[in-house]
Amino acid sequence: MEQAETQVAAQGWMKATLFGDFRIETPSRELVVLSNRRAALLLAVLCLEPDHSIDREALARLLWPDRFLAQAKASLRQCLLDLRRKLEDHGVDCLIVSRGEVALAPGSLACDLFELEAGLLSDDPAAAIATLLAIGNRPLVQGPPLNPEFDEWIASRRDHVDAQLRAAISAAIRNSSNATSERLLEAARARFPSYRTFNRAAHQARIAVLPFSQIDSVGGNFYLADGIVDELSTRLGGLSGIALAGRTSVAAVIDKGRTVTEIASDLGVDYVIEGEVRRDAQGIGVRMALISGQYGTEVWSDRLSGSIEDFFDGRKVIGANVIAAMCHALDLTASPAPSRKMTHDREAYALFLQARAMIQKIGVEGAFAKGIAFLEQALEIDPEFAECWTALANAHIMTAAITPSLERVAQSAEAARCAERAIALDPGQGHAFSILGIHEWTRFNPARALEMAFEAYARDPNDADVCSRLGSCLLYLGKAREALPYVEEAVDRDPVYGRNYAMLASAYLSLGEIDKALVAGQRLADLGNPSMWLALAQMAAGDHEAAVQTHFDTRFYLGTIIMRPPGMPPMDDAARDAYFGFAARGIFSGNPADRAAYCQILDGLHAAMPDPYDSSIAFPAIWMGHSDLVMKIYSECIHPANMFGLMSLWIDVDPINRTIRDPRFMDFAERIGMVEAWERFGWPDLLPADPRRP
Known part of the structure; x- marks a missing residue:
C-alpha cells in the first residue's frame, strides 16, 4: 500500500467536483476537459466508489446496456484507453485497470464530497457550512439522462449520499454550540429545504x-x-x-x-x-x-x-x-x-383521527383492522391526504409486526406502497421513509433500509417512532455503539413504551454493559411487558436460575401482548405452562442437554408451523445460538415480526454468539445484504473489517 501511494504521489492526483456538473482539475487548478461523456461518467462512477474496485463487466452493462456484452466490453476498453491518455496529458496517472476490474489508485482523489464529510466530522464545521451553502441543492453528477440502467444507478447513489449527509449534519448539530448549530441548520436547509433537527441541548x-x-x-x-x-x-x-x-x-x-x-x-x-x-x-x-x-x-x-x-x-x-x-x-x-400538507375535508380528518386512536390500541383484537378501514375511507374522500397515507402505511406495518398473520411480507409491501404515495404528495413525511426502510429488510436490502432510516430521521427527528426505527436498523446490523444515541432518544420521547426498553437492553448487552441492560430489562418488565430481554440480561450476568424464572413468567402474556403463532390453535393452561417451562430451560438454564432438546423442538416447529419464520421460532433460535436454524430462517424470509430478533444476534455471550462465530456466518451475511450495508456504512462493533479478507 505504501508503495502504491508513493507511486501515485509521483504521478499526480486530481480534484473532482461531484455536486453539480462533474469536473476534474489538477492540483494547479487546470481543468481536465473530457469531451467523451461516457468517459466522464465512468470517471465519476470511480470517484463515487473510490475505495472499491468495480467489475469491468458491470461497468460495461451500466454504460452501454443497449449493446451486446462483447461490444459493450470493447467500448469500455476503448473508453478507458482514451480516459487514461487524457489524464496523462495533464500529468495524472491514477487508473488501476486489470482484466476484471477498474479502480482509482489509493490517495489519488480529492473531491468536494469528501471534504464536506470530513468538515462535518471536525471540531470546527465552518468549512462544511461554507461548502453546503456553496453547493446548495445541486444534485450529485448533474446532467441529462443517459440510459435507464445508469439513471437508476446514479439516482440510488444520490439518495445514498444525501442520506449520509443528513445523518452527518444531524450529528454535527448535536455536537455543536448553539450558535454553530443554528448556522449548520441554515446551511442544511440550503440543500434540504425541509430539513429538521432534534436538539438535545440542556435548555431543551x-x-x-x-x-x-x-x-x-x-x-x-x-x-x-x-x-x-x-x-x-x-x-x-x-x-x-x-x-x-x-x-x-x-x-x-x-x-x-x-x-x-x-x-x-x-x-x-x-x-x-x-x-x-x-x-x-x-x-x-x-x-x-x-x-x-x-x-x-x-x-x-x-x-x-x-x-x-x-x-x-x-x-x-x-x-x-x-x-x-x-x-x-x-x-x-x-x-x-x-409546512404541513393536511386535508381540508372535515369527514376525512375525523376518520384519520379515529383511525390513529384505534391503531394505538396495541393488543386490542380487531383494532388495527378498524383503523385501516377508517383510513381507507378517509383516502376515498381525499386521496391527496399525505399524512393519512403515512398513517395507513404504519397501520399495515404494525399489523404485520404484532398481530398473528400469514401475509406479513405482503402487508409490508402494501405498507411500502402507501408510504411511497405519502412521500410523493409530501416529501416531508419522515415517518413514511422509516416504513420504507422496514420493507427493504424484507427485500434483503439492509443498505437501502439504513439509507431510508437516516433519511426519515433527517426529515423528522422529533418523531419517536423515527428515532426508534433508525436505532433498531443499526442494531440489526450490529452497530450498537452508533445505535445507542438514537435508542436513547426514542426512550426519552416515549418513556413508557416497552419496545424501546427492549432495544435499549439489546444495545447495552451488545456493548457488554450488563448492569445497564439489567436496569433496562427490569424497566421493560415493570411496564407490564414480556420480559425476555430481562432474562437475556440475567443470563449474560450468569444468573441462569433467575433467567429461567423470568422467561417462564412471560407465559401469562400469551394470546395478548405475545401473539400466538399464526394458524396455531390456542393452548390450555397446562400445555402453555409445560411449553414455557421447557423453553425457559432450553434457552436460559445453561444446561447443554436442555439447549439441545429445545433446539430439536424448534427444528420440528419450523418444519410444521404455518409460518416457519415466526418470531416464536426465530428469536429462541438466536438466543440459543442455533446457527443452522437462524441462518436458514433469515436467509429465506425476513418479515416485520421476526426482524426485531436480529438485534440480539450481536450479544457476545455464549451460546448467543455461536451464530456470529459460525464459519458460515459471513456467507450468510452476504446473502441477506448485511455485507453491502457494512461496506457502505461501516462494519459492526464485533467485526471491525471483513474477516474473509487478508
Missing part, C-alpha cells in the same frame, strides 16, 4: 400534550379536541428547543388516573399542556394551559375562538401567535417549521 423544554376534553352542544363526530391536540403537537414537534413526549407514552399514562405532576414524572417532562374545546352554534372556543410538571402551576394560558372553517380549512386556531406566546413563556425562540 420537555413537553407532553395531554388529550383535551370536548364539550359539544351541536353534535356530530368532528373530533375537534383530537384535532386541536394533533395540530398543536405537530407544530410544537417541529420546533428546535422542544422535546415532545410521544403519543404512545401519553396514551399509556393518561388512562391511569394520574395527577398532572404524576403524569409529568412518569413521562419525564418539564411541562404538560392540557385544555378543553367547546363547540356551539356560534363556533368553537379553546382553553389551553402550559403547566409546570414539578409544581402543577400554570406557566401560561390562553383562550381562543374561531369558526369551524378556521380550523378545518386554515387551521388558524393554533396559529403562529399561539406558538410564539408559548415559546416566550418557555424562554425559547420559535423557529419556523416545515
Whole structure:
C-alpha cells in the first residue's frame, strides 16, 4: 500500500467536483476537459466508489446496456484507453485497470464530497457550512439522462449520499454550540429545504400534550379536541428547543388516573399542556394551559375562538401567535417549521383521527383492522391526504409486526406502497421513509433500509417512532455503539413504551454493559411487558436460575401482548405452562442437554408451523445460538415480526454468539445484504473489517 501511494504521489492526483456538473482539475487548478461523456461518467462512477474496485463487466452493462456484452466490453476498453491518455496529458496517472476490474489508485482523489464529510466530522464545521451553502441543492453528477440502467444507478447513489449527509449534519448539530448549530441548520436547509433537527441541548423544554376534553352542544363526530391536540403537537414537534413526549407514552399514562405532576414524572417532562374545546352554534372556543410538571402551576394560558372553517380549512386556531406566546413563556425562540400538507375535508380528518386512536390500541383484537378501514375511507374522500397515507402505511406495518398473520411480507409491501404515495404528495413525511426502510429488510436490502432510516430521521427527528426505527436498523446490523444515541432518544420521547426498553437492553448487552441492560430489562418488565430481554440480561450476568424464572413468567402474556403463532390453535393452561417451562430451560438454564432438546423442538416447529419464520421460532433460535436454524430462517424470509430478533444476534455471550462465530456466518451475511450495508456504512462493533479478507 505504501508503495502504491508513493507511486501515485509521483504521478499526480486530481480534484473532482461531484455536486453539480462533474469536473476534474489538477492540483494547479487546470481543468481536465473530457469531451467523451461516457468517459466522464465512468470517471465519476470511480470517484463515487473510490475505495472499491468495480467489475469491468458491470461497468460495461451500466454504460452501454443497449449493446451486446462483447461490444459493450470493447467500448469500455476503448473508453478507458482514451480516459487514461487524457489524464496523462495533464500529468495524472491514477487508473488501476486489470482484466476484471477498474479502480482509482489509493490517495489519488480529492473531491468536494469528501471534504464536506470530513468538515462535518471536525471540531470546527465552518468549512462544511461554507461548502453546503456553496453547493446548495445541486444534485450529485448533474446532467441529462443517459440510459435507464445508469439513471437508476446514479439516482440510488444520490439518495445514498444525501442520506449520509443528513445523518452527518444531524450529528454535527448535536455536537455543536448553539450558535454553530443554528448556522449548520441554515446551511442544511440550503440543500434540504425541509430539513429538521432534534436538539438535545440542556435548555431543551420537555413537553407532553395531554388529550383535551370536548364539550359539544351541536353534535356530530368532528373530533375537534383530537384535532386541536394533533395540530398543536405537530407544530410544537417541529420546533428546535422542544422535546415532545410521544403519543404512545401519553396514551399509556393518561388512562391511569394520574395527577398532572404524576403524569409529568412518569413521562419525564418539564411541562404538560392540557385544555378543553367547546363547540356551539356560534363556533368553537379553546382553553389551553402550559403547566409546570414539578409544581402543577400554570406557566401560561390562553383562550381562543374561531369558526369551524378556521380550523378545518386554515387551521388558524393554533396559529403562529399561539406558538410564539408559548415559546416566550418557555424562554425559547420559535423557529419556523416545515409546512404541513393536511386535508381540508372535515369527514376525512375525523376518520384519520379515529383511525390513529384505534391503531394505538396495541393488543386490542380487531383494532388495527378498524383503523385501516377508517383510513381507507378517509383516502376515498381525499386521496391527496399525505399524512393519512403515512398513517395507513404504519397501520399495515404494525399489523404485520404484532398481530398473528400469514401475509406479513405482503402487508409490508402494501405498507411500502402507501408510504411511497405519502412521500410523493409530501416529501416531508419522515415517518413514511422509516416504513420504507422496514420493507427493504424484507427485500434483503439492509443498505437501502439504513439509507431510508437516516433519511426519515433527517426529515423528522422529533418523531419517536423515527428515532426508534433508525436505532433498531443499526442494531440489526450490529452497530450498537452508533445505535445507542438514537435508542436513547426514542426512550426519552416515549418513556413508557416497552419496545424501546427492549432495544435499549439489546444495545447495552451488545456493548457488554450488563448492569445497564439489567436496569433496562427490569424497566421493560415493570411496564407490564414480556420480559425476555430481562432474562437475556440475567443470563449474560450468569444468573441462569433467575433467567429461567423470568422467561417462564412471560407465559401469562400469551394470546395478548405475545401473539400466538399464526394458524396455531390456542393452548390450555397446562400445555402453555409445560411449553414455557421447557423453553425457559432450553434457552436460559445453561444446561447443554436442555439447549439441545429445545433446539430439536424448534427444528420440528419450523418444519410444521404455518409460518416457519415466526418470531416464536426465530428469536429462541438466536438466543440459543442455533446457527443452522437462524441462518436458514433469515436467509429465506425476513418479515416485520421476526426482524426485531436480529438485534440480539450481536450479544457476545455464549451460546448467543455461536451464530456470529459460525464459519458460515459471513456467507450468510452476504446473502441477506448485511455485507453491502457494512461496506457502505461501516462494519459492526464485533467485526471491525471483513474477516474473509487478508
